[in-house]
Amino acid sequence: MMPGGLSETKCATPEVQLIADKVKPQLENMENCTYDIFEAIEYRSQVVAGVNYFIKVQVSETEYVHLKVFEVLPSPDNDGPILTGFQTGKTRDDPLTFF
Numbered sequence: 659m660m661p662g663g664l665s666e667t668k669c670a671t672p673e674v675q676l677i678a679d680k681v682k683p684q685l686e687n688m689e690n691c692t693y694d695i696f697e698a699i700e701y702r703s704q705v706v707a708g709v710n711y712f713i714k715v716q717v718s719e720t721e722y723v724h725l726k727v728f729e730v731l732p733s734p735d736n737d738g739p740i741l742t743g744f745q746t747g748k749t750r751d752d753p754l755t756f757f
Contacts, residue, residue, distance in 0.1 A: 664702045664703070664704050665703045665704070666702070667700050667702050667753070667754055669700055670698035670713070674698050674711065674713060675698045677698075677711055677713070678696065678698040678713050680739050681727050681741040682696050684740075685723070685725065685741055685744055688744070693718075695719075696715055696716075696717060697715065698714070698715050699715065699716055699722070699750070700754065701754070707730075707731070708728055708730040710728055711725070711726070711728075711729065711739075712724060712754045712755075713725045713727060713754075716750075720750075721746075721747065721748070722752065723744055723745065723746050723748060724757070725744050726742050726743035726744065726757060727739045727741055727742065728740045728742045
């Protein structure tokens with residue numbers, strides 16, 4: 659993958675699930691709801707001044723959300739990943755694309 663370009667779509671790993679779990683409260687606050695199901699299914703990444711993750715997350719039997727999460731390079735005052743965008747109303751078959 660070249661810097662700035664999106665990686666191919668990959669199956670979610672435990673590390674990607676951890677990133678999704680860390681931004682879940684941010685999404686729930688923005689959407690003013692709670693999600694009982696929050697399972698990362700697949701992801702793409704983009705190397706910038708850190709890493710953007712585009713993560714497909716299952717939030718119900720039939721509904722998915724796409725998250726855009728920025729993770730800064732490791733630093734002493736790293737506050738963890740930041741939810742920078744999201745798309746709701748997605749399905750299992752919707753491709754992860756840049757947004």
